[in-house]
Amino acid sequence: xxxxxxxxxxxxxxxxxxxxxxxxxxxxxxxxxxxxxxxxxxxxxxxxxxxxxxxxxxxxxxxxxxxxxxxxxxxxxxxxxxxxxxxxxxxxxxxxxxxxxxxx
Amino acid sequence: xxxxxxxxxxxxxxxxxxxxxxxxxxxxxxxxxxxxxxxxxxxxxxxxxxxxxxxxxxxxxxxxxxxxxxxxxxxxxxxxxxxxxxxxxxxxxxxxxxxxxxxxxxxxxxxxxxxxxxxxxxxxxxxxxxxxxxxxxxxxxxxxxxxxxxxxxxxxxxxxxxxxxxxxxxxxxxxxxxxxxxxxxxxxxxxxxxxxxxxxxxxxx
Numbered sequence: 001x002x003x004x005x006x007x008x009x010x011x012x013x014x015x016x017x018x019x020x021x022x023x024x025x026x027x028x029x030x031x032x033x034x035x036x037x038x039x040x041x042x043x044x045x046x047x048x049x050x051x052x053x054x055x056x057x058x059x060x061x062x063x064x065x066x067x068x069x070x071x072x073x074x075x076x077x078x079x080x081x082x083x084x085x086x087x088x089x090x091x092x093x094x095x096x097x098x099x100x101x102x103x104x
Numbered sequence: 105x106x107x108x109x110x111x112x113x114x115x116x117x118x119x120x121x122x123x124x125x126x127x128x129x130x131x132x133x134x135x136x137x138x139x140x141x142x143x144x145x146x147x148x149x150x151x152x153x154x155x156x157x158x159x160x161x162x163x164x165x166x167x168x169x170x171x172x173x174x175x176x177x178x179x180x181x182x183x184x185x186x187x188x189x190x191x192x193x194x195x196x197x198x199x200x201x202x203x204x205x206x207x208x209x210x211x212x213x214x215x216x217x218x219x220x221x222x223x224x225x226x227x228x229x230x231x232x233x234x235x236x237x238x239x240x241x242x243x244x245x246x247x248x249x250x251x252x253x254x255x256x257x258x259x260x261x262x263x264x265x266x267x268x269x270x271x272x273x274x275x276x277x278x279x280x281x282x283x284x285x286x287x288x289x290x291x292x293x294x295x296x297x298x299x300x301x302x303x304x305x306x307x308x309x
Contacts, residue, residue, distance in 0.1 A: 002154035002296065007145045009305065010160040014147045019154055022193070027154050027291075031178070034294030038180040049268070 002027050044098040051089045051104055058086045107135040139309055144168075146304035152177060152296035158305050159287045163247035165307030170243075170288065172303045175236040176228035178295030181263040185224035185239055188289040189253060189279050196280040197221045203259070203273030221277030224259035226292060236301070237261035246285040253279040 001024060003016045019027060065071065065079045089104035091097070110128040120129075142165070145158060161168070176183040188197070199221035202212035215222050224239035239259040246253060255277040263269040290303060 003152075004155040004157055005147055005149055005153040005297075006157045006159055007147045007303070007305070008160050009145045009158055009162060012145050014145075016151075016153065023155065026193070030294045034178050034180065034183075037293070038178075041180075 040099070047098040047101050048093075050101050051093055051098070054089055054101075054104060055086070055093075058082070058089075062086075107132055141309075142307045144305045144307050146302065149297055149299050149301040151299050153301070154296050155289055155291040156297060156301070156303050157287060157289045158303075161246075161286050161288065161305070162307075163284055163286070165247065165309060166245065167308040168243040168246050168285070168288075169306050169308070170239075170241040170290070170303060171306070172224070172226075172239045172241070172290060172301075173236050174226040174239070174290075174292070174297050174301040174303075175231070176226050176292040176295045177298050178228045178292065179230060180228045180294070181230045181269075182225050182237070182261055183228045183295060184222050184293035185226055185237075185259070186220040186291045186293055187223045187241065187255065187277060188220045188291075189281070189285050190283060190287055191289070192279070192281065193219055195219050197277065198280070199223060199275060199277040201225075201259075201273055201275040203271050205268045205271040220291075221255060221275075221279070222293075223255060223257040223275045223277050225261045225271070225273060226297075227261050227263070228292070228295065231261075231263055232265050235262050243285065243288075249282050249284055252282050253285060255279075 001018050004019055004023065005014060006017050007014045061082055065075065068075055071079070085104055089101070092101070092104055108127055108131060110132065144161065147156070149156070172185070174185070184201075195217045197215070197218050197220055199215045199218070200212050201222050201224075203225065213222065223241055224237065226237035226239070227235045237259060238261075239257055241255055241257040243253065243255045245251065257275045257277070258272070259275065260272045263271065288305070
């Protein structure tokens with residue numbers, strides 16, 4: 001059974017006491033949920049990093065398009081698709097929708 | 105009472121008068137006493153503990169603050185720091201925590217009607233060895249039964265020795281009660297605080 005460190009501020013004494021049944025149940029529930037929470041958090045962090053890398057790469061791609069003296073239709077179509085993905089990525093970052101990178 | 109600025113006197117050339125003693129020593133000592141910060145209690149965990157609880161907090165101060173340096177044992181790089189007042193485990197807490205790293209500010213995490221306030225983040229088992237998180241929590245007017253209770257915190261933690269993994273955050277917490285705070289419970293979102301975790305409770309007059 002897990003323990004609680006109780007610090008009595010009236011006399012400065014500390015003691016280790018077992019968790020109450022309710023506290024133990026709360027402790028067990030939090031521990032049971034922890035792996036899924038950590039996995040979800042790691043997904044968010046990874047997706048955040050992915051979107052940041054794509055944003056960095058988008059700067060170069062946009063510059064390449066803008067440097068075209070006379071974009072062909074195929075270039076325009078490709079750039080529209082690229083801009084759509086960039087907008088989706090920005091929306092995901094703006095709204096903190098980092099559970100996925102779909103559409104970005 | 106305001107403090108007096110003690111005039112510079114040349115050593116050996118003058119003698120302290122009773123006015124000097126009363127004004128610059130007695131009254132300034134009284135000023136310091138009236139505005140003192142007192143360490144109410146502290147503890148350093150000698151083994152793993154699930155919770156740290158400050159109990160029987162005297163109501164003789166104006167504000168409280170907690171300084172916590174902690175590391176958790178859950179199998180993750182970090183754990184959130186949960187805080188409850190007076191043993192209230194109901195969904196009576198609201199809090200907002202934001203943190204950032206590098207040049208990026210992460211979006212905040214809002215917890216409305218939760219069973220605890222989320223007021224910080226601590227490093228955990230998968231963070232670099234011996235790294236702990238640090239959090240300071242300020243609690244204003246904890247002994248005045250007027251407003252519902254509030255808390256503000258600053259937190260810093262490290263997930264890894266690499267870019268974007270050194271982070272800092274700010275949090276605000278609200279307890280839907282105006283009761284005088286007599287106990288404060290700290291616990292990680294999962295697992296235990298490990299040995300060496302230290303917590304101090306201070307009172308400001």
